[in-house]
Amino acid sequence: MRELISFKSKSNLKLNYLIDGILIQSFLQILLIAFTHKGLFPDLNSPYYQGIVGIAIIVNLFVFILVLLNIKRLKTAAIQETMIAQQKKYLDNLGKLVETIQQQKHDFINHLQVIAGLTELNDVEELRKYVKEITAEVKPQFQFISLKRLELKSLLFVKAGIAKDKNIDFNIQVSDDFEDFPLCKIEGVNLLGNLINNAFTAALKDSKPKVFVHLDKEEKDGKNFYIIKVQNNGTTIPQNLGDKIFAKGYSTNNTDGLGLYIVKSIVDKYNGEISYTSSEENGTVFTIRIPT
Template identity: 35%
Template sequence: MTQYLVYFKTSIPPAWIAVVDIIIFGNTILGFIFLRKSVVLEEQDNLIRQQARHIQNLEEMIRNIRAQRHDFISHLQAVYGMLQMGKPESARAYLAEVTADIRILSQTLRLKQPEVAALIQQKAALAASRNISFGLIVESDLEKLAMRPYNLNRILGNLLDNAMEAVVFLATGDRYIRLEIGEDEQCYIISVSNSGPEIEEEIKEKIFETGFSTKGENRGLGLAIVREIVEHHGGQVRLTSQPTTFTVTLPKAG
């Protein structure tokens, strides 16, 4: 089958060219307007989702406060019963556990980031369910946090999970993790310690590498994620022993 191309030499009126140029220019402008609107709508959608998560975390904190207030009378009755039975040591141990829960709640209420406070409360409850003592010291409200709370929660979640995994095989009385949140003039300083076995020196250099783990295959992502997030936001993370402590330094906003 033979095809032919026929070319007719014709002149296009300048008015037509102007009309075509106007149409192309108009379509380009409309394209930029629609693109800008889509970006704005996406930003608004993200903001709405963030606000929804913020409200959800606040509601969860309020539920925790109400639950503790509801249980407080029962705790007092239990302590009174132990004292009546002549068991002061049992009463003292019971009170220590109750006051630890209250202390953690009061510490997290100092934070200006309710998402972070909610995560810490959840991890503290998880530690309690595993018979792990959870120490918490909050000396900063994180008001000038330069990253999204979501990313700080990824850092804290991985560090606290690793700490619990390190001590869960110890005797119950030896299981202990500790979270400290502090600051200086320029940075926030967050440290997570645990009473687990000391990490060998040759492993310290590899522990932040993707895929490296002492827990078996398909592990070793948590600490790599921590380092990636921290360094992306201009911070540093370091490991020291003994006790095993991961310290994260994050610059403040501004």
């Protein structure tokens, strides 16, 4: 499996250097131990051997310092790559929002023209049916109107449009306005967006895809928590995977494997909790608790 991993990114290149440094340091330590073994080198006190030991110690310390520096750089590179991935997903969502708004604009104009035509024809019964159909169509897109976080409202608006295009039964229940939700805008979009994306992918494996999103706030043990639940039918998660699904690069859908890793990283940053259940009967449910 490891032979299939590409090492073209900067962080992976630094990882290779780091591994090389650790191997070199380990080799030098073995040499140093060997040189200080009197059984192997009886003339250990001679200036020649003392000089070799001194050089080995200096080189070993130098390599050790390089290893520490590379560990720090590798950590920084990994954080930067994660941030870039988060920003890319955020920009993708913004682009989809613009496209959805443009599409909705044209749809509303068409609906208004039809309503105007039916009014002119004085066809009250057909007008009533048409308005009822429009109401049923746009209702899912306005179930989250009470949200005070504009980025979350925009995200759900986009996802509702995508769900409509893909014939996904998408329902949203908002029980709190999320005004004091502690995550920044990009983090909030990435967390909820990745969960919904995964839910869409899994649900589409079912002949009647369904996705349900619930945003709430609850009190537990004297503390307040924001609750995000995303439920879907379709593909389930094998029980033996456990927390492996949150590992960076791990995927069961041939994707980049960053979605749940990013979600878990954000949850951990805010000392939150993430859990999931998955079964054929109830589908897959991801539950996130973020302390206020």
